[in-house]
Amino acid sequence: MINLIVGGILSLPGLLLHVVTAPVIALLSAPAMIFLVYSKPKQAKKALSTDPSLKRVIVTGGSSGIGKSIAVAAAKQGIAEVVIIARNKERLEEAKKEITQANSSIVVKALSVDVERPESLAEAAKEIFTKDPTPPKTTHLFCCAGAAYPQYFQDIPPEEFSKAVHTNQLGSIFTAQAFVPLMTSGSVTFCSSGAGQIGVFGLASYSPTKFALRGYAECLHIELCESPIYVQVAYPPDTDTPGFAEENKTKPYETKKISEMAGLAKPEDIGGSMLKEALKENPPFNVYFGLEGWLVTTLTCGFQPVSTVLDAMAQVSVMSVTRWISLFVLNDWYNMIRTYKRGKANNVSSKHD
Numbered sequence: 001m002i003n004l005i006v007g008g009i010l011s012l013p014g015l016l017l018h019v020v021t022a023p024v025i026a027l028l029s030a031p032a033m034i035f036l037v038y039s040k041p042k043q044a045k046k047a048l049s050t051d052p053s054l055k056r057v058i059v060t061g062g063s064s065g066i067g068k069s070i071a072v073a074a075a076k077q078g079i080a081e082v083v084i085i086a087r088n089k090e091r092l093e094e095a096k097k098e099i100t101q102a103n104s105s106i107v108v109k110a111l112s113v114d115v116e117r118p119e120s121l122a123e124a125a126k127e128i129f130t131k132d133p134t135p136p137k138t139t140h141l142f143c144c145a146g147a148a149y150p151q152y153f154q155d156i157p158p159e160e161f162s163k164a165v166h167t168n169q170l171g172s173i174f175t176a177q178a179f180v181p182l183m184t185s186g187s188v189t190f191c192s193s194g195a196g197q198i199g200v201f202g203l204a205s206y207s208p209t210k211f212a213l214r215g216y217a218e219c220l221h222i223e224l225c226e227s228p229i230y231v232q233v234a235y236p237p238d239t240d241t242p243g244f245a246e247e248n249k250t251k252p253y254e255t256k257k258i259s260e261m262a263g264l265a266k267p268e269d270i271g272g273s274m275l276k277e278a279l280k281e282n283p284p285f286n287v288y289f290g291l292e293g294w295l296v297t298t299l300t301c302g303f304q305p306v307s308t309v310l311d312a313m314a315q316v317s318v319m320s321v322t323r324w325i326s327l328f329v330l331n332d333w334y335n336m337i338r339t340y341k342r343g344k345a346n347n348v349s350s351k352h353d
């Protein structure tokens, strides 16, 4: 606590100066930002159709949690065709029923596919795209299949690192490779995580695979910048899903504490927002949630494409303030970890006394 108070007092003059200069920088940079944002490749001017009857939504990991919420929200919006992909057939059928109950007038398909197998994904893509007798639809693809295994670094078995890379990272990339070439227009959303922007304690096998998705998305975005297919990365916070309940079984104390600071979102809120961002005429590259999500995304924007003039102005004017805030948060985590370690050490020594 004392660190935070001293740090806060020492930071005041610099922060106050920023409060004065940030709006000036934002205003002075506005004309340049407007020019840069609107002179992007012509894709930016080719808005996507917003008619749900001309759309198809495909969700990997669509039988549970965030993925299922996207599929249910799509059905409620009257999207013509909703396709969910996962491995377990029973859970797929249950999810299909739930989606159909949300809207019985649309087409709902459930395909049992392992996203780690490119050949199975290629077959699924062929089935969805070539067996469709109706005119081509704008396709919104969500790569949500994924899982985390929280544990202390030294306690993670090597096979868990491999599994995380195969499911979270390669699974999403193989999905995009199978579907994007068949898409005529639409969007691809990679479901990263808040832990794909910050290396989180206890998530050493998971965080890096979610960081990687951002790299793939940046590459794909630049390759598709002249095409009517938009690329997105979503960074959901902790969300109350079956996957999250599973994670909690192995989560170290420190990981739980860090995660408690950010609260727990509802899957329908996260899925609903992800769908809303993808269905925009010009879907933004980054999909973040709440003020914290905005702060971290602004801080870590680097060379990412920018979607709105406001985002560009915020990035050039307040990035140093977000860095300031991040150092305080990091300090808070160090303190929590130190206190827990000392508490554990004291417990052990008092047992030996």
Ligand SMILES: NC(=O)c1ccc[n+]([C@@H]2O[C@H](COP(=O)([O-])OP(=O)(O)OC[C@H]3O[C@@H](n4cnc5c(N)ncnc54)[C@H](OP(=O)(O)O)[C@@H]3O)[C@@H](O)[C@H]2O)c1
Binding pocket: 060, 061, 062, 063, 064, 065, 066, 067, 085, 086, 087, 088, 089, 091, 113, 114, 115, 116, 143, 144, 145, 146, 147, 148, 167, 171, 191, 192, 193, 194, 235, 236, 237, 238, 239, 240, 241, 242, 243, 244
């Ligand atoms: N919940 C959170 O707090 C949170 C936060 C940030 C990001 N995320 C990310 O959001 C995504 C969804 O998470 P969730 O919490 O909703 O998970 P969940 O409830 O466990 O659902 C995971 C889904 O992925 C499918 N899946 C897993 N491995 C697969 C594979 N190899 N091939 C095909 N499908 C596979 C699962 O079905 P089968 O097992 O039947 O295949 C299931 O449908 C994940 O990528 C996760 O990393 C979650």
